[in-house]
Amino acid sequence: MANTRSSTPAPAMVNIAAPSHNNNDNNNDNGNGNDNTTTSTANTLANDTIMEEDTDILEPAEVTSPKTTNVSPATSPNSEGVKRIASTARNEIAKAKTPDELKEKQKKRKDSKSELPHSLPDTFKSGHATSVTPTLHTSKSLSTSFLLSEKELQSCEVLRNLSTPALYEHALKFEEKQGTHLTSTGALATLSGKKTGRSPKDKRVVSDTPMESAVWRGLGSPNIPLNKTSFLCNRETALDYLGSLERLYVFDGYANWDEKHRVKVRVVCARPYHALFINNLLIRPSSEDELAAFGVPDFTIYNAGSFPANRFNDGVTSSASVSLNLESRELVILGTNYAGEMKKGVFTYMHYLMPTRGVLTLHSGCNVGKDGDTTLFFGLSGTGKTTLSTDRDRPLVGDDEHCWSDDGVSNIEGGCYAKCIDLSAEHEPEIFQAIRYGTVVENVVFSDRSRVIDYHDCQITENTRAAYPIDFIANAKLPCLAHHPKNIIMLCCDAYGVLPPVSKLTIGQAMFMFVSGYTAKVAGTEDGVLEPEATFSACFGGAFLVWHPFKYASMLAERMVKHGSTAWLVNTGWTGGKYGVGSRMQLKYTRAIVDAIHDGSLSEDLVTYHTTGVFNLQVPRACPGVPDNILDPSLCWTDLENFQATLRMLACLYQQNFAKYETAMNSPSFDANLVKAIRDAAPDVVLTR
Template sequence: MASFDLSQYGIHVNEIHRNTAVPVLYEIGLRKEPGTAISDVGALLVYSGEKTGRSPKDKRIVRSPESEKNIDWGDINIGLDQHTYMVNHERAIDYLNICERLFVVDAFAGWDPKYRIKVRIICTRAYHALFMQNMLIMPSAEELENFGEPDYVVFNGGGFPANSYTSEMTSKTSVDVHLERREIVILGTQYAGEMKKGIFGVMNYLMPLQGVLPMHCSANVGTEGDVTILFGLSGTGKTTLSADPKRKLIGDDEHCWTDEGTFNIEGGCYAKAINLSAESEPDIFNAIRFGTVLENVVYDKVTREVDYTDTSITQNTRASYPIHHIENVQVPCVAGHPKHVIFLTCDAFGVLPPVSKLSPEQASYHFISGYTAKVAGTEMGITEPQATFSACFGAAFMMWHPNTYAELLAEKIRRHEVTAWLVNTGWTGGAHGTGSRIKLKYTRAMIDAIHHGDFEGVDFTEDSAFGFQIPKSCPGVPDEVLVPENTWEDQQAYQATKAKLVGLFQENFKKFEAGVHAAIRAAGPKLP
């Protein structure tokens, strides 16, 4: 086969597959990668090995004079020196050089040509190549011919461990981002999501430099061109709720908001597959077919039928498919300015209302707070839901201080007269363990009501602690479900749990107070 040349990176492997046809990737994966199989509907069944989720504590950013002053260093953005980076880089190159075959994916991140970047993925598995061909925006034959030098290169040596004796390494896993060399090096994890989120992190650094807001959110658009963006961490319903048969999907996870409107960063979707069914999530269920990667799922060895309820490998089972597998999709994935911004949270305490309307100041407060519960399986070691605050609903991927993103959001909400909402997809009638998860059909009805303007004529009640406006009625939802207090049998326990949650919000926000506007500080919850 005509081989693609990677000698500029010190890689001298004879068999290199670039932007490979999907059937060819299937054939190589099935022949050469143990455990790979085809499901009864034609999806590629793959295993990521020991790591079945991201390893955020093993992510590093190289300290360089040009970018150092812009980065919010700390527990999330952990620094790495140039020398150690080069040790890991050489380790990855050495490993890639001993592989029988390599895969190259040359593609784009960002649907808007004005802002997109050219990305090159160099990896060792057909599974990883197919995953990234799904997740990035694939160039046409002409674009590929004129691709030139990429803006960023990902060296995925994940099949080989980092050396834990190397300084600053915390384990055998290492994901290193070098903004000046425009590279990402992956060692010691074959979880494909590290490549996708590595590129998202890079976009989160680059876009604010151009006055663009990068967002960890899903987005869709109605027949009138009205755009809704839904923020939320994994497990809050971001993918599920954006796949709405009544609206066109723009994307399920990563977007940018520019002076012209919104665009999707990705070319595909990466949906959680736990408990997936044709009844609850028909769009996602039907997207799983030939070309889809099904990660770490359990299946019947005879029929090849997948059991989406079986989480014996991981709670974080996933499906990766190109966006055109969704029937109702906006391609190119570009649209106008949002009319609604929805913050999705999964409140394990059962205190936040299923839907509430926020003032612009409250929107900024809740965006900076980024409250949810970490649901089992999203990260290694999380088995029980835990209350967590993740700034901008995606702190793990944000390189600047949260205020940078919050100010961009506030400015865009004001300029485009956007309505902000908080939607709780978590617990009702009590905290996790006592109450129950809010029914998906109720959440869908509330989001429909937002889109149809059904809340414009209804009465609202103000929450005594959080101050946001709770509608007293919603089509298709029992009235008592709307006000959390009414769903708890034990009122004393409700008040105590609410006080605890308010305290958690206040404690978390202390680290941001110095840098935010007084009106945003005042928009936080207070105990009456």
């Protein structure tokens, strides 16, 4: 097997000046009831540990030289020095072309501009020149080109919503040096470069905007502040880099299958790999007319990941920067080509916007039964969320991101972004079969000769990924809409072996477990440490939250009460002792539990429940297909005293994690009854200092 990674050539010098930027936000609902405590500086927060869900490999922030606190005059947005640098850069780019090439390109630009009507909107003009095909992989021809309103991008050839075949052609023609190749299944394999996972410590949310009162800041928050001037510098760096290129790729599509709350998303990027990725992950316009009528986007991503950020820009701590401006509704990506940053950037924006409309955003899987009963699955990496939500007897609504509105549950995405490390046809046939023509696979290793992927080879990264449209899953439910959930399953992999395999939760316990977002993992063996490590990620997706976690938890509780949803805690981790002593819960038992939840076998009319100590969980005394003694974890331990000590230790970890949310929950905007319910649901243990 051969590693096809190759180095990416350094991009040309570009202008980093930022012109004045018009903000046209139409939604000034700041919300209320959020943590407005004083925040730390960006530098301090960037060096703190940020607990979050572990859906992919997280890249550490780079160690940098001492930072300036203000923008240097030499790099300020409108300095004469920067303008001279920009002019020099553009001259150098022009010199790199032959006279004939330059002459021909200038002629094409002139002809294109002269033919454009002046009555169309500034954001884009359609109906000319570039021929593309509709985004649902049909053969119907669609002639559409347009001009981006940003002046820095006017000189580029802009390719909008290219078809999958066209993007394949561009990727194979222009990205060979970036490691892009065709594999034996027809999937397009590529490399994301130095960054093979998200960079949470490089993520910033602009602070000096009217939306600041909505943003969760402070202890535990992923939202590191960035001032608006620094954001504009990042934005202009990205635009000038993109504007220096021969061609740009633009995708216009949607987030959310619920048309009432659909968000129009535009992605401007340099790599056809990124264009194909986002074409697969978002919802594609279904016709020429729909694309032509797309209009002004609600959210725009400028992906200039091949060009580094200026680490001396105030608030930027490395060459990678992912900065979100809620006021201008823009995301700027610099210094990382990891495509997942675009997916999670959209998700983060949805986490801000949807609650202002009374819609709850959820990091969850979702499937439906033959009678239309809906189940949501929450869980961090390694808990079995994908395995358990992918059920051949229950159509898949979505595997990762959902909204819960007054009309039911809707998938935010039009595709899936699945891990493929150790993937096999035997254990995950649906994902294995989805890796075919049209799919993008990232950072995999394959044979130079046969082009067969080795899913077990992790020499590039363990975070190998496949991005494909959801209709590549044979059992997908289209459109991706479902009724209000009947059951909500919160998964954890308890490596301490003290939580029961299944328990029914009260409303207060559901909020507490949701805000906690607990699982446990085993530390790496390089240093010889084999003790379990607790991981908490608020709302099972703390890295993407914008509002305070209790806002999402209270919305969850309100919907559960209104629609009669039942919440369950399902432990897929250890039994009979902690990791290294006990054994992993057998998958057949967990599947039997989930089946029993779905078919009503765990109804209180059919089985009796007992209450555990410390966590006060309601545990059934019987479950079809599961030995009775397995249901009570204390019966599986040989040392009951050790069991009780471990149980209390885990409860203390829960309490310590929950303590960082306490202050904000005193806000008068939060329902006092819900606040009391979640506090009463905390484990019965006294923290000692």
